[in-house]
Amino acid sequence: MANDLSTPLTGRKRKPGAKRHLPIARTLFAVLALIGIAFAIRLVMVDDPDGGRPSEEVAITTTRNANEVANAVSTEPVTITADPQQFPAGSSITAVDPGTSSAGSISGLPDMFGALPDLSEETADGPIPRISAAGMKPFDAYARPAVAAVASGRPMIAIVVTGLGINEQGSLDAIDQMPEDVTLAFAPYGKTLTTTVAAARAAGHEVLLEIPLEPFDYPQNDPGPQTLLTGEPPRANLDKLFWLMARFGGYVGLINNMGARFTASGADFSPVMEELGARGLGYLDDGSSNRSLAPQLAQGNRVPFSRADLVIDANPSRQSILAALASLEAKAVENGHAIGIVSALPISIAAVSEWSRELEAKGIMLVPASALMK
Template identity: 60%
Template structure:
């Protein structure tokens, strides 16, 4: 009986010890659950108070508001093509390098020019990207991005010459080489098709050059002779041509106006060319005719739409060799002496760039001043 009852005695002892330990643990128990619920309640009360007392949903993040609705209404067709509503966008100010000069210009009606600054108030957003417009205070891109210079009215009778270098932006290294060599007074015209336009245009503006955008217009032998994608064509609906124009205009920013690439047929048609020129006037841009067609209606349409206008007098590198180019530049000088000013155009060929660079070095010694194209563009506004 002693051996049979021994396990039962030990079992009772173990049960007694377990009961004692449980009693002791219960006495020392901490209410963790209640404490956690209390902390959660305090956090919820703090968040609610923050929402009710602070009315800054942006959390102090810096932002600026840019009105992209044009100050002057463009034509009705253009209004249908561009982004509807003239909405307001909010953007990080660091996205746009707005110069202090541009901010000062907004405080007065006198344009202050900074060739390295891009003013977002001179841009309108479209489905293709940003395109130029007149600011809310009436300042035009033509005024802001024109390079300061003497004009026929301020030169004191000194002959003035402008040189346009066209076809830039298509070859990156060639474009950068031309920018590095040409005098800063030379005006640069960029095609809208370059893949590195942000880089090359930025380099040109950093060097102080005045810029134009080349717009492809229909020649008489189109499509055998094709200026490129998005060419504006005769006989198309104005809406379609303006849509192409906006796409081309969104290629880069900071230009004073447009210059035609080909376009003898298009510029001779008032029904087709008229809406384009009306749009340039509404957006405060200039138009430079390359002089390739005597049938162009550009002078009349520019005057009717208050568009700053100029016309090229001579193609300098029709014969792309150093000797003929220098001879053509000498003829341009003679025309400037005779009429007071003259505009010449060359392509971005290396031989043309080298010849113009060499010629310009001693131009001042011959009593002639090299000026940007805008200085020689009439403005009836």
């Protein structure tokens, strides 16, 4: 044992069967060193700004001159043949000066909203009616002409259909069945108001906007969102009024929906009527409240005004409707004119449409409501 301990380490022999330990750490260090040396040599010897990233050159072709029609138009006149179904032979196209005052509209012509640009004022809620710079009033611009009927001296009857615009199909049916001289009143809540109002005006009808006013039993009896209420600041009611007026365009004036309490309050109703006078709109009272101050306020603000004489379908049966129409005829003969209100119920529309065909033979003229509001 003494000899083993005194024997130098360098001279110690490995015992048979003992395992050899590989120098792993030194081997890895040597490999990393070689990789680093190789990378440094590449940077020095090779000029490659992409750092070895793969790349490929591809030829670029332009399409700037590929459109033959566009190239021809830019250099010489081109004849384009229109679809004969869209532009029949013999038709003509009228050129107009593009003096636009709002996007998508031509000065003097209605835009898709249904209002003349010169008679529209932009607000946060959308365009609302106004008197044009030349003094044209929406009431005069959008009223259906009735000069011949008024000049005839015969008794006149105006029929106003209310509650349109909420039921699209019902509204379109009323538009199709009613004579052109029937005035149509649209509620401000329909999802397709722009379409239905445009259809009504295209069919020759003049239109009114229904506005919800506070009844005595509000809110148990609620005419709808944005109802004008008594006791509120005038600015609050005018803000509601502007929202209602911006629902669609092209109407001659307003007609109340309910409102017995509101129309009896001069402090609340007066600012509204002042606004209508300043904007050149008319007002038709539905005749439901004898306490309404509409006649006095309309006269004081020079608002074209009239009051309905009779609700035709208070009892929505054919016999009752025809009896009410007979009473309306008697009023027209007695006073020279009369206005009847009817809802958009199918039975009411059918009865009034049938009745109107025989009216002229009785010596009575059917006229739009505006003809009796001047």
